[in-house]
Amino acid sequence: xxxxxxxxxxxxxxxxxxxxxxxxxxxxxxxxxxxxxxxxxxxxxxxxxxxxxxxxxxxxxxxxxxxxxxxxxxxxxxxxxxxxxxxxxxxxxxxxxxxxxxxxxxxxxxxxxxxxxxxxxxxxxxxxxxxxxxxxxxxxxxxxxxxxxxxxxxxxxxxxxxxxxxxxxxxxxxxxxxxxxxxxxxxxxxxxxxxxxxxxxxxxxxxxxxxxxxxxxxxxxxxxxxxxxxxxxxxxxxxxxxxxxxxxxxxxxxxxxxxxxxxxxxxxxxxxxxxxxxxxxxxxxxxxxxxxxxxxxxxxxxxxxxxxxxxxxxxxxxxxxxxxxxxxxxxxxxxxxxxxxxxxxxxxxxxxxxxxxxxxxxxxxxxxxxxxxxxxxxxxxxxxxxxxxxxxxxxxxxxxxxxxxxxxxxxxxxxxxxxxxxxxxxxxxxxxxxxxxxxxxxxxxxxxxxxxxxxxxxxxxxxxxxxxxxxxxxxxxxxxxxxxxxxxxxxxxxxxxxxxxxxxxxxxxxxxxxxxxxxxxxxxxxxxxxxxxxxxxxxxxxxxxxxxxxxxxxxxxxxxxxxxxxxxxxxxxxxxxxxxxxxxxxxxxxxxxxxxxxxxxxxxxxxxxxxxxxxxxxxxxxxxxxxxxxxxxxxxxxxxxxxxxxxxxxxxxxxxxxxxxxxxxxxxxxxxxxxxxxxxxxxxxxxxxxxxxxxxxxxxxxxxxxxxxxxxxxxxxxx
Numbered sequence: 204x205x206x207x208x209x210x211x212x213x214x215x216x217x218x219x220x221x222x223x224x225x226x227x228x229x230x231x232x233x234x235x236x237x238x239x240x241x242x243x244x245x246x247x248x249x250x251x252x253x254x255x256x257x258x259x260x261x262x263x264x265x266x267x268x269x270x271x272x273x274x275x276x277x278x279x280x281x282x283x284x285x286x287x288x289x290x291x292x293x294x295x296x297x298x299x300x301x302x303x304x305x306x307x308x309x310x311x312x313x314x315x316x317x318x319x320x321x322x323x324x325x326x327x328x329x330x331x332x333x334x335x336x337x338x339x340x341x342x343x344x345x346x347x348x349x350x351x352x353x354x355x356x357x358x359x360x361x362x363x364x365x366x367x368x369x370x371x372x373x374x375x376x377x378x379x380x381x382x383x384x385x386x387x388x389x390x391x392x393x394x395x396x397x398x399x400x401x402x403x404x405x406x407x408x409x410x411x412x413x414x415x416x417x418x419x420x421x422x423x424x425x426x427x428x429x430x431x432x433x434x435x436x437x438x439x440x441x442x443x444x445x446x447x448x449x450x451x452x453x454x455x456x457x458x459x460x461x462x463x464x465x466x467x468x469x470x471x472x473x474x475x476x477x478x479x480x481x482x483x484x485x486x487x488x489x490x491x492x493x494x495x496x497x498x499x500x501x502x503x504x505x506x507x508x509x510x511x512x513x514x515x516x517x518x519x520x521x522x523x524x525x526x527x528x529x530x531x532x533x534x535x536x537x538x539x540x541x542x543x544x545x546x547x548x549x550x551x552x553x554x555x556x557x558x559x560x561x562x563x564x565x566x567x568x569x570x571x572x573x574x575x576x577x578x579x580x581x582x583x584x585x586x587x588x589x590x591x592x593x594x595x596x597x598x599x600x601x602x603x604x605x606x607x608x609x610x611x612x613x614x615x616x617x618x619x620x621x622x623x624x625x626x627x628x629x630x631x632x633x634x635x636x637x638x639x640x641x642x643x644x645x646x647x648x649x650x651x652x653x654x655x656x657x658x659x660x661x662x663x664x665x666x667x668x669x670x671x672x673x674x675x676x677x678x679x680x681x682x683x684x685x686x687x688x689x690x691x692x693x694x695x696x697x698x699x700x701x702x703x704x705x706x707x708x709x710x711x712x713x714x715x716x717x718x719x720x721x722x723x724x725x726x727x728x729x730x731x732x733x734x735x736x737x738x739x740x741x742x743x744x745x746x747x748x749x750x751x752x753x754x755x756x757x758x759x760x761x762x763x764x765x766x767x768x769x770x771x772x773x774x775x776x777x778x779x780x781x782x783x784x785x786x787x788x789x790x791x792x793x794x795x796x797x798x799x800x801x802x803x804x805x806x807x808x809x810x811x812x813x814x815x816x817x818x819x820x821x822x823x824x825x826x827x828x829x830x831x832x833x834x835x836x837x838x839x840x841x842x843x844x845x846x847x848x849x850x851x852x853x854x855x856x857x858x859x860x861x862x863x864x865x866x867x868x869x870x871x872x873x874x875x876x877x878x879x880x881x882x883x884x885x886x887x888x889x890x891x892x893x894x895x896x897x898x899x900x901x902x903x904x905x906x907x908x909x910x911x912x913x914x915x916x917x918x919x920x921x922x
Contacts (some may be wrong), residue, residue, distance in 0.1 A: 204320040210388050210389065211393070212237065212239035215236060215237055216235070216237060219385060219388065221384055222381060229372055229377055229378075232371065232372050233370060233372060234276075241381065241385055242389070243416075244368070244433070246365035247367065249363045249365055250327055251363055252270075252362060255270045257270075257300075260303075260304045260337045262330045262332045263329065263330060265329070267329075269304070270323065271295055271304065271326055272294075273319065273324065274291045274320065276290050276291075285310060287308065287309050287312070288313075288318075289306065290313045290443065292305075303337070304330065304339060306326060307339070307340050309341070311341075322346060323479065324345065324346055325342045325360075325503045325811070326339060327342055327344075347359075362421075363428060365379060365420055367382075382420050383617060386417055389416045390413070394411070394413030394416060396412045397412055397442065398434075398887065405531060406430070407437070410430060410431070415431040415432075416435070418430075422511040434879060435870075437884055439870065439880055440871075440875075441884040444560040444884050446668060447575055448666065448888045450756055451502075454500070457500060459498060459501075459647065460621050460645065461496060461497065462496060462529060462622075464493040464495075464526035464528035468555065469488075469519040469522040469523050471555060473518060473895050480516075481511075481673070481677060482517050482675060483672070487505060487507075491503060491505070491649065491671065495527070495622070495647050501649065503649050503650070504628075504651075504656075505517065505649055505651045505671045505673070506651065507673025507674065508807075508843065509804055509807025510677070510810065512673065513651050514547070516673070518548060518552070520624070521624060525557060525603070529619055529620065530603075531620075532610060532620060533603065533604070533606075534606060534607065534610050534623070535627065536607065536608075536630035536735075538564065539760055539777075539781060541561065541607045542566075542757060549570045552603065556579055557603060559605065560601035563606055563609050563753070564609045565754065569601065608635065611635055611638050620642055620646045621647060623646050625639070625650045627652060627653055628650035636650075654800050654804045654842055655846045657843075657847050659731060659876060666885065671768070679813060681810045681812055681816055683806060683809060683816045683818060683840055685806065685817075685819075685836045685840075686817070686820070687829075687834065688823045689822060690823060693824070696819050696821075701742075703817070707766075708787040708814065709769055709771070709785050709786040709788070710769065710771070710788035712771065712772045713775065713805060714774060714792050715727075717750060717774055717794050721875055728748055728772055729746065731792065743770070744771075744772060745762070745771055746776065748774045749774060760781070773850075777805075781808050784809075784813075786816075787812070787815070788807055788817040788818075788819075788820065789806055789817075790818075790819045791806075791818070795833070798849050799832070799835065799846075800849040802820065803836065806818040820836065832852065850875065
């Protein structure tokens, strides 16, 4: 694969000998203008077309590649404008078993103008068996043309063939051919490395960026391909780590508020609680307290399992700030959650003389009389330190302000904002979090999330934050038993729910949609409300969803908390923070539509009291795939295990896309489940930034294009 001569990566494609004009036009129209642009169009996968000896069509969970011939086609019409295009195929070679496979594309009837009888295709997808038919829905396909000569055929068949991510006007075969032609003129040794030089021994010994790129596009063996992909993933994670580590180092050098409180107020608060903190909660609170005593602003993530007691730790941290003479603010993503935090804060903190206020889009409430001094005037603790030499907090200012997005757009002003707590931080954008933080002068920041975050994501997406982990659940919490059931068992489940309601317990019934949809095959809360009202009569059943007016939602939740409502039919609006200890049942319809972590978070709404609780996950009849995937929820209530499994199965997905906030998407994001690889990238970035002054000054020519936005991105407090 080594070339005698090489063209530079910054060479314009129109200067590359032999590239067809139509290929240049196609590539240029999508912003692919240089050799470097082209060779960094990474394949999404590879198909092994070296030997496609037919071993039979068989159903399975793993996608397969087959070389097939079209026997017949047809279009089936249904509904208004709906339809499905079906193609019946057989193996193109050696079909000794005389098997047939049906390919289906829903709402893509235009394919009848593209695919015809006797055409040969390469198809890729999962095969399933439905009513004695073998079916592959929405397969990727590629037409095999008889007129292709040997030179062209070796590009598209007979090897580990790269399949590229297409966008706009890009076409698979011309793109693959263009990359093949450019690779012919590249020399791996002339492509500069971005990673520090690897060790002479170990997994990446002898590997370079040039070798990895060439192997990715023209692999010889599967083992070579896997090593190349891991090297490029390491490179990608390394570049990401340079951003977050540099931002973290910069943040540590910033001057903020020192809040060296004794913690006596927080201790009084904790002593008055009807329970004691777990060792994990105490450890996290100590980590937060130590951070707040430093002059550098705290920038910390607090995460833990559902129901592990993050809110109590956050309130104790807020009291440390109050004792140190500061104001605090807690922002929650929904009005329901904000009002619940407010009610708890009033109940627990008002006896301590703490002034608490609420601000939401529809409500402004002060839990104290204006002018009330309270027991905590919030005067400066250390008047000898210039940073703390401030006047006492005015008596009409709240110590704690709790609210929703309304905090960002109201007319609130903070006399002295010392601590910002953001609950369910992933529900807020970077700009929103920054806008709240900017209302203070470099306040301490504590962000929380309701479910555990896999270690690889804490190293990457949250790599600029210090992390506190609550890895214990309170002992007084009840056991949660989970069962996956086909929807045909709904009557049996109903009988069990009725026995629980007769014992005075309450139940959540969760649906993925508010109303029925023609586009989505999923059940809806409004229809379910009617059905469950009949099933559970004469018990009181109510409906709750996100389109309701805030006052209506608040009224329903108050009655549910009081026990006036026995069953609540809802969408996932109850996913976060709702705390009703008497609710011991949760039924989740179409559970296969949710991720494992979200299901775990949903069932975290039950088991919050001392009674044993039960979660039932309804799936469609015969849905073996969902049955298998959801089985882990039956086996364990450990949110950390579930989060890791969810990441492994689904990849970082939307979470990764949101958290990158403007960065180019990771091409090897699926490897974020590899803790060792991500940790190695972190080590390399730390070593580079702490030992290489040239990089700190951005004088590395190879890395300069990748680091241009670091200086601006590291000005953000959180990302």
